[in-house]
Amino acid sequence: xxxxxxxxxxxxxxxxxxxxxxxxxxxxxxxxxxxxxxxxxxxxxxxxxxxxxxxxxxxxxxxxxxxxxxxxxxxxxxxxxxxxxxxxxxxxxxxxxxxxxxxxxxxxxxxxxxxxxxxxxxxxxxxxxxxxxxxxxxxxxxxxxxxxxxxxxxxxxxxxxxxxxxxxxxxxxxxxxxxxxxxxxxxxxxxxxxxxxxxxxxxxxxxxxxxxxxxxxxxxxxxxxxxxxxxxxxxxxxxxxxxxxxxxxxxxxxxxxxxxxxxxxxxxxxxxxxxxxxxxxxxxxxxxxxxxxxxxxxxxxxxxxxxxxxxxxxxxxxxxxxxxxxxxxxxxxxxxxxxxxxxxxxxxxxxxxxxxxxxxxxxxxxxxxxxxxxxxxxxxxxxxxxxxxxxxxxxxxxxxxxxxxxxxxxxxxxxxxxxxxxxxxxxxxxxxxxxxxxxxxxxxxxxxxxxxxxxxxxx
Numbered sequence: 001x002x003x004x005x006x007x008x009x010x011x012x013x014x015x016x017x018x019x020x021x022x023x024x025x026x027x028x029x030x031x032x033x034x035x036x037x038x039x040x041x042x043x044x045x046x047x048x049x050x051x052x053x054x055x056x057x058x059x060x061x062x063x064x065x066x067x068x069x070x071x072x073x074x075x076x077x078x079x080x081x082x083x084x085x086x087x088x089x090x091x092x093x094x095x096x097x098x099x100x101x102x103x104x105x106x107x108x109x110x111x112x113x114x115x116x117x118x119x120x121x122x123x124x125x126x127x128x129x130x131x132x133x134x135x136x137x138x139x140x141x142x143x144x145x146x147x148x149x150x151x152x153x154x155x156x157x158x159x160x161x162x163x164x165x166x167x168x169x170x171x172x173x174x175x176x177x178x179x180x181x182x183x184x185x186x187x188x189x190x191x192x193x194x195x196x197x198x199x200x201x202x203x204x205x206x207x208x209x210x211x212x213x214x215x216x217x218x219x220x221x222x223x224x225x226x227x228x229x230x231x232x233x234x235x236x237x238x239x240x241x242x243x244x245x246x247x248x249x250x251x252x253x254x255x256x257x258x259x260x261x262x263x264x265x266x267x268x269x270x271x272x273x274x275x276x277x278x279x280x281x282x283x284x285x286x287x288x289x290x291x292x293x294x295x296x297x298x299x300x301x302x303x304x305x306x307x308x309x310x311x312x313x314x315x316x317x318x319x320x321x322x323x324x325x326x327x328x329x330x331x332x333x334x335x336x337x338x339x340x341x342x343x344x345x346x347x348x349x350x351x352x353x354x355x356x357x358x359x360x361x362x363x364x365x366x367x368x369x370x371x372x373x374x375x376x377x378x379x380x381x382x383x384x385x386x387x388x389x390x391x392x393x394x395x396x397x398x399x400x401x402x403x404x405x406x407x408x409x410x411x412x413x414x415x416x417x418x419x420x421x422x423x424x425x426x427x428x429x430x431x432x433x434x435x436x437x438x439x440x441x442x443x444x445x446x447x448x449x450x451x452x453x454x455x456x457x458x459x
Contacts, residue, residue, distance in 0.1 A: 043073055043306055043326055050082065059089040073326050076351045077108045077370060091119045097129065104132035106349045107392070109371050137372050141394035141432060146414065147186040149427035154179070155420045156427050159405035160206035164213065164241050167191075168407060168414060168429070171203030171217065178203060178217065178244070181429065183414075191244050192217075198246040200237055205405070207264040207272070212287070213241040218261040218274050234261040236274055236285065236296060248292035250285055252276070263355060265313045265320075273299065273320060275308045282311070282322065282332065300337040305330075310356030312363060319384045323353040325369050329378070331385055343386040350378075350387070354404055357413070359434060364393070364413055368403050372396035375403065375415060377435060393432045401425065408434070 046069050053062035063086040070083045080103055087096035097120065103110070112130050120126050149156075149170075158171030158178075168181040169191070176194035181187070192215075194200035202222040208215055217239065221232035233255045238247040252259050260278040267273075270287035274296070280303050283296040302308065307325035314321065320332040322339065328350035330339040342350070352370030356363060363378040374395035378387045394400070399417040406415035409431075417428040 041072075043069060043076075043079075046072070059086065062086050063090050063092075073351075075328050075349070076326050077103055077106060077349050078352075081108075081110050085116050088117045088120050093120050093123070096120050097123075097125045100129045101125075104129050104136065106347055107136050107395075108349060109133045109137035109396075137396050139396045139398070140392050141375075141397070143394045143397065143430045143432040145399075146183055146429045146431055147181065147188075148429070149179075149181075149188060152420065152424045152426070154427055156405055156416045157204050157419065157421075158206040158217070159407045159414065159416065160208045160215065161407045161409045161414075162208060162215070162241060163210050168409070169206055169208075169215065170416070170427075171206050171405070173202045173204065173222075176200050176202055176219070176222070178206065178215070178239075183429075192239055198237065198239075199235070199249055201232070201235070204262055205264045205274075207266045208241065209266040209270055209272075210241070211268065212270045214247065214270075215239045215241050215244070216264050216266060216272050216274075218264045220260055234259045234276075236261065236264070236272065236283075238290065248290060248294075250290075250293070251295050252283065253295045253298070263309065263311045265311045265358075267313045267318070267320075268315060273311055273313070275311050275322070277308050280305055280308060282308075299334065300332065300339065302339055305339075309354045310365070312356045312358035314358045314360070314363075314384060316360040317384045321356060321358065321363060323350075323356040323365065325352055325354060327351065329353065329356065329363065329365070329387070340385065342380075345386060345388045346390070348387065348390055355406060357406055357408055359408055362434070363387075364406070364408070364434065366403055366406055366415065368400075373400040373403060375406075375413065375432065391435065393434070394430075399428050399430065401428075 046065055050062055050065040050069065053065060066083040066086040069079050073079050080099055084096050084099035087099060110133055153174050155173040156170045157173045160169045162169050168183055170179040170181060177190045178192035179188045180191035201219045203217055203219055205218045206215060217237040219237055220234045233251055236250040239245060240247055258278045259276050262275040262277045264272065264274040272285045274283050276283055281301045282299045284299040285296050305324045305327060308322065309325045310323035312321045320334060321329060322332055323329050329342045331342055332339050349370065352367045353365045354368045355366040361380055365376045365378060367374050367376060372395050375393045377391045377393055379389045380386065381388050401418040401423040402421045403415050403417050404419040406413055411434055412431040413434050414429060414431045417430045418425050420427055
């Protein structure tokens with residue numbers, strides 16, 4: 001996953017410094033001509049190459065690769081920070097400070113005490129930037145602890161609110177269960193369990209269709225799970241919202257290819273949309289085709305997006321948004337099968353997002369793949385294509401340990417501050433006030449369903 005890759009990047013820089021065989025290299029790589037092959041034009045491929053040069057202390061080529069990466073992912077603060085590191089290692093003080101100053105103005109925070117920055121230490125600008133990063137790292141936002149799940153086996157990757165039962169639903173990667181949490185009594189119990197009838201596997205996200213009283217679950221295979229047909233493959237599941245009874249499961253149309261289902265959302269008509277992180281695509285299931293066994297349909301393929309993470313349906317405007325942890329937030333055109341990057345009216349970081357949620361006129365972003373980890377609110381213009389302002393709901397709190405799943409419940413946003421991806425501490429459920437809603441245009445008419453794409457590779 002994108003957020004785990006960034007967390008493990010320092011270790012990756014060391015590990016990839018060891019001798020390698022058949023390593024993909026490009027024109028920067030000092031290798032015999034017969035051994036040269038071109039690096040794939042992807043961010044992960046160049047990150048690996050940068051790690052090799054860094055480990056070999058070949059800082060000149062490290063800088064060249066980081067400059068290319070910075071152009072490929074201009075909105076990714078982690079890559080910009082590694083670029084500043086490369087400048088510092090090459091004693092390019094001007095560009096190092098300029099890059100760090102830009103980062104400090106975006107509200108992110110990094111540690112500058114390592115030996116990589118020895119060439120720029122002792123300067124006034126170094127102290128200024130260091131203090132700015134320290135200020136950015138200070139805890140912000142008022143949030144309320146709600147309850148803890150003391151069991152350390154869950155790994156909560158999905159969350160939703162069940163309005164019929166007034167329960168918070170939590171999806172577990174490790175057990176394949178959906179837990180029902182009573183936020184008043186501060187108790188929880190397993191509500192849906194994997195079995196041979198439903199074929200549920202690791203749970204990765206939940207979405208509630210209140211109108212049609214259904215719970216949608218995206219699920220992927222794991223070592224602990226086998227579906228009833230003995231075929232391990234990602235699937236989308238539907239359960240009755242009233243009692244958790246199994247309704248249907250829906251495979252992908254090309255199950256022989258690599259897939260990994262992630263975030264899921266539902267529109268007012270009952271159409272379901274789900275991210276496929278490996279195929280870099282968005283699939284959907286029309287309301288009228290939700291009979292058990294019906295495969296998902298390709299809505300749009302986005303091969304250029306390597307970190308698809310969140311998806312959210314905006315109820316008042318009928319717009320569909322998707323987040324990419326490297327690129328930012330995009331607006332999907334379901335008719336033209338395209339994605340357009342949201343415009344912004346002020347400098348801000350929209351990368352590092354791992355989950356995305358919508359309330360009228362606003363998006364809530366869980367930015368767990370950045371430093372400091374935070375939960376943000378983006379206020380949109382009436383057209384829904386521009387972020388006109390933002391607010392930090394919570395940032396830098398010590399309880400934030402790779403937050404992931406969340407759910408909107410009335411005026412609050414509930415979230416798992418510790419989802420147990422990197423910490424075996426109890427799952428900490430907390431909530432934060434979203435803020436007073438602003439006047440919005442009248443609700444749009446019934447959402448018009450997408451049309452079938454002309455070609456599978458449309459983007």
